[in-house]
Structures are given as structure tokens and as C-alpha cells.
Amino acid sequence: MSLIMKSLNLELGKKHYLLYIGEVKSYGLAIYMARTLEKFKRVPHDVIFIVPDVMSGYPPGMENIVVINPYVYDLFMKNLDIGICRKVAARVSLSDFYREVSKHPCVRELLITLLRYQDELFVYTFESKPSLELPPLMGLKFLGTDPVVSDRWNDKFFQYEKLNRVVPVPDFIIANRVNDGILRALFSEWERVFVTCRYSAAGSNSAILDKPDLFYRYFEDVENDVFMFARYVKHHSDPTVLGIVANEKEVFIAGVADQMIEKGNRFVGSLYPSSLPKSVVRKLRDYTIKVGRVLAIEGYRGFFGCDFIVDENENVYFVEVNARKQGTTMEFCCTFDVELGDGREKVTLTDMEYSSIIYDTFPMGTNELYKVNPLRRDVINWGTYNYKVDINVTLSGEPETSSICELDLFKQGKGYMVTDYIGDGFTVRRDTFVARVISVGSTRTEVMDGIQKGRLEIEQCIRR
Numbered sequence: 001m002s003l004i005m006k007s008l009n010l011e012l013g014k015k016h017y018l019l020y021i022g023e024v025k026s027y028g029l030a031i032y033m034a035r036t037l038e039k040f041k042r043v044p045h046d047v048i049f050i051v052p053d054v055m056s057g058y059p060p061g062m063e064n065i066v067v068i069n070p071y072v073y074d075l076f077m078k079n080l081d082i083g084i085c086r087k088v089a090a091r092v093s094l095s096d097f098y099r100e101v102s103k104h105p106c107v108r109e110l111l112i113t114l115l116r117y118q119d120e121l122f123v124y125t126f127e128s129k130p131s132l133e134l135p136p137l138m139g140l141k142f143l144g145t146d147p148v149v150s151d152r153w154n155d156k157f158f159q160y161e162k163l164n165r166v167v168p169v170p171d172f173i174i175a176n177r178v179n180d181g182i183l184r185a186l187f188s189e190w191e192r193v194f195v196t197c198r199y200s201a202a203g204s205n206s207a208i209l210d211k212p213d214l215f216y217r218y219f220e221d222v223e224n225d226v227f228m229f230a231r232y233v234k235h236h237s238d239p240t241v242l243g244i245v246a247n248e249k250e251v252f253i254a255g256v257a258d259q260m261i262e263k264g265n266r267f268v269g270s271l272y273p274s275s276l277p278k279s280v281v282r283k284l285r286d287y288t289i290k291v292g293r294v295l296a297i298e299g300y301r302g303f304f305g306c307d308f309i310v311d312e313n314e315n316v317y318f319v320e321v322n323a324r325k326q327g328t329t330m331e332f333c334c335t336f337d338v339e340l341g342d343g344r345e346k347v348t349l350t351d352m353e354y355s356s357i358i359y360d361t362f363p364m365g366t367n368e369l370y371k372v373n374p375l376r377r378d379v380i381n382w383g384t385y386n387y388k389v390d391i392n393v394t395l396s397g398e399p400e401t402s403s404i405c406e407l408d409l410f411k412q413g414k415g416y417m418v419t420d421y422i423g424d425g426f427t428v429r430r431d432t433f434v435a436r437v438i439s440v441g442s443t444r445t446e447v448m449d450g451i452q453k454g455r456l457e458i459e460q461c462i463r464r
Contacts, residue, residue: 056423251292416450
């Protein structure tokens with residue numbers, strides 16, 4: 001069954017609902033999209049959240065929630081103790097979660113109920129995947145890019161083969177069979193090598209290696225898997241660019257941030273604005289627009305991201321496309337919301353996302369921040385940090401910082417918050433996010449100070 005919790009208090013007939021399916025860490029984007037639907041549809045909208053996250057409490061704004069997690073449910077069935085079920089947090093793969101949601105009778109019943117009271121029901125996700133197969137009910141509409149197109153573009157091999165003549169990429173080869181001879185030849189030529197499987201994210205299924213023998217420590221199914229090897233480029237910066245695709249001519253750039261990378265290739269957070277020179281930032285924007293146009297030709301619409309590296313000579317190299325919303329998407333939504341002020345005609349990022357998906361174009365009044373307010377560009381400094389554990393831990397206590405609405409923190413212009421904290425008394429399985437830190441300030445120094453304070457609050461709650 002896998003249903004952990006259901007808490008719904010719906011006002012059917014009085015308002016319409018947007019159905020968000022995804023992790024809690026992106027819940028704020030669904031709230032933004034509900035505002036966008038109100039603007040375009042002129043009907044009050046609220047959000048129902050279907051998430052895999054098992055927590056003691058959920059952030060403000062998540063009043064209607066369904067928790068489905070097959071992994072945690074299996075632990076409960078093995079232990080036959082409801083206390084175990086309620087006090088274990090474990091991350092399930094997005095594909096497994098989507099499959100479970102697709103077949104769950106609770107979800108089907110909810111869809112049918114909602115469509116009795118509203119002629120359209122939009123489904124909103126952080127990432128489109130073919131594994132989400134909801135019943136073909138009249139009025140049910142998926143608000144995202146085509147899942148097959150998105151899945152194809154999240155394939156690292158496909159990306160490099162498609163884009164190596166569009167933007168600068170490091171030297172690479174794709175090997176169907178890996179043996180000692182191939183490894184020795186690669187390391188002899190390149191010395192240091194980046195290796196990745198077809199699908200990887202935030203440092204998983206990839207590694208930076210100095211010696212051929214290390215390959216067998218990081219990757220198991222060597223005989224049956226396919227790997228991409230790329231020449232490691234020594235670099236000093238890992239920028240990321242968030243964009244939106246509407247069509248082949250319209251690609252919007254939301255902004256450029258600096259990624260925080262640990263252990264060589266493990267993404268843990270971002271800092272905005274980028275500290276890179278303006279000439280490099282312009283180059284990053286231009287390359288991302290070129291990538292966005294290729295995506296558009298393939299039928300891609302909506303948010304996407306591009307990660308790059310910059311060497312000591314300010315040469316830029318492509319690393320990957322994220323054919324989905326990025327971890328910075330909510331923070332950029334807040335940045336635009338605050339910078340554009342309270343004008344009734346302002347166009348938010350989710351307005352652009354909706355219009356790009358539904359109409360293949362951007363709304364009237366769409367402008368990048370530096371064009372709207374050139375004198376105040378990059379006033380807001382912010383940073384994020386994702387606290388993830390690599391061993392099983394137990395949580396004791398609560399962070400001192402109370403969770404507030406992230407947008408309120410941005411409007412305040414200074415401070416930090418710990419959000420999405422799992423909760424006191426939980427056992428947290430490895431590779432699971434314990435909490436996130438969001439910090440805002442007038443300088444990067446202030447932002448980094450807030451991130452460090454937030455991390456300390458989390459660490460004080462961890463028992464290893």
C-alpha cells in the first residue's frame with residue numbers, strides 16, 4: 001500500500017486545486033504555480049501535496065498532504081510497529097515514488113473526486129518522468145515538459161553527443177565495454193578523469209579519478225554498464241544557470257549562481273549572484289541560450305538548467321543539462337518576486353513557465369532583472385545548503401531557527417532559516433536530506449555566515 005499519512009481538508013466547489021507530486025524541498029514552487037493559475041484562470045487555487053517525505057511536521061502552506069513512501073512502508077511491515085513507520089525517514093528514488101503514486105487507489109480516488117468539482121486539474125512536478133502514469137481522466141492535465149523528452153535530455157551520453165558542437169565540452173569518450181587497457185590508455189593521456197554513468201545527479205553515479213584502479217572501487221557492474229569518460233579540467237568555479245524554454249527563439253535566463261561542490265563532484269548548495277567577471281557571466285548566458293534552443297527543437301518546454309566549469313584562463317566548459325527545475329528555482333522565484341515589487345502586471349517565473357508550456361511563448365511584460373532595474377541588479381545575495389547524511393543517524397531536538405515562509409525571508413532581506421527538517425526522534429537512513437539552510441544578506445560574507453550558523457543548528461541535532 002505504501003500510504004504513510006493522509007491529511008486533507010478540502011473546500012470543494014469553492015476553489016480549485018493544483019496537484020503537486022514530488023519532494024517537500026520544492027513545495028514552494030507549487031504555491032507559486034497556484035498563484036499563476038489564479039492569474040491565468042481567474043479562479044482561486046490551492047495546492048494538494050503528494051510527497052514521499054516522512055517528517056514530524058511540514059512547512060507552512062502544506063495544509064493538504066498525502067505521504068506515500070514504499071521504502072518506509074516496507075520497513076513498517078517488517079517490524080510490525082507503527083512507531084517505526086512514523087519515525088523513519090528514507091529517501092526513495094523519484095521513479096519508484098512516481099510508480100507507487102501512479103497505481104495507488106488513494107490517488108485515483110482523489111483525482112476522480114477533484115474532477116467532479118473542477119473542469120481542469122493540473123498536475124505539477126519538479127521533474128517529468130515516464131514512470132508517472134496517472135489514469136487518462138477527462139480534464140486531467142500535466143503541467144510540465146513531455147516526460148519522454150525530459151528523460152532523454154537527462155541522459156548524460158545523449159547530452160554530450162548532441163551538444164559537443166554547440167558549446168565547448170571537455171574531451172570525452174563513451175565506452176560500451178571497459179577493460180584495463182582502455183583505462184590505462186585514458187589515464188595515460190588525460191592523467192585525471194571524470195567518469196559518469198548514463199544518469200547521475202548531485203554527484204551520484206559519477207566520480208573524479210586519479211588512478212585506473214580506483215574505477216573498480218566506485219563502479220560495480222563494469223561488464224554490463226556503459227560509461228562516459230571525460231578529461232578532467234582543472235577549474236576554480238562551478239557556475240549554474242537557470243533558464244526557461246518557450247520556443248526556438250525565446251529562451252529566458254533567470255540568473256547565474258555559483259555551485260558549492262564538496263568531495264570533488266558532490267553538489268551541496270548554491271550562492272547568488274555569481275562572483276565571476278561580467279564577461280564570463282555573459283558567456284554563460286549565451287551558451288545556455290544556445291542549449292535552450294536545441295532543447296526547444298526537441299520539443300522541450302519550461303524550466304531547465306545548465307552546469308559549467310570555468311578554468312583559470314576564464315575558459316568555460318559545459319558539464320551537464322538538468323532537464324528539470326533546478327535546486328535554485330525557488331530562490332530565483334523569490335528573487336524576481338522581491339525585485340519586481342508589487343506591480344499588478346509583474347511577470348513571475350512560474351507565469352513564464354506556465355505560458356511556455358501552454359502557449360509556446362512568454363507573457364507580455366517578460367523581462368530579465370537587469371533590464372527591468374539595472375541600477376539595483378543583484379542587490380539580493382542568497383545561498384542554499386542541502387544537509388544530506390551518508391550514514392544512518394538519529395535526530396534529537398529541533399533547530400533553533402523556526403521555519404518561516406521563504407519569501408518572507410527574502411522580503412526581509414537579511415537572515416537565515418533551517419527548513420524541511422525531518423524531526424526530533426527520527427532515524428534517518430543514509431543518502432537522505434535532513435534539512436536545508438537558506439540564507440539571505442546584502443553581501444556574500446553575510447550569506448556564508450548564515451549558512452554556517454544553519455549547518456551548526458542541524459549538526460547539533462544529529463546523533464551518529
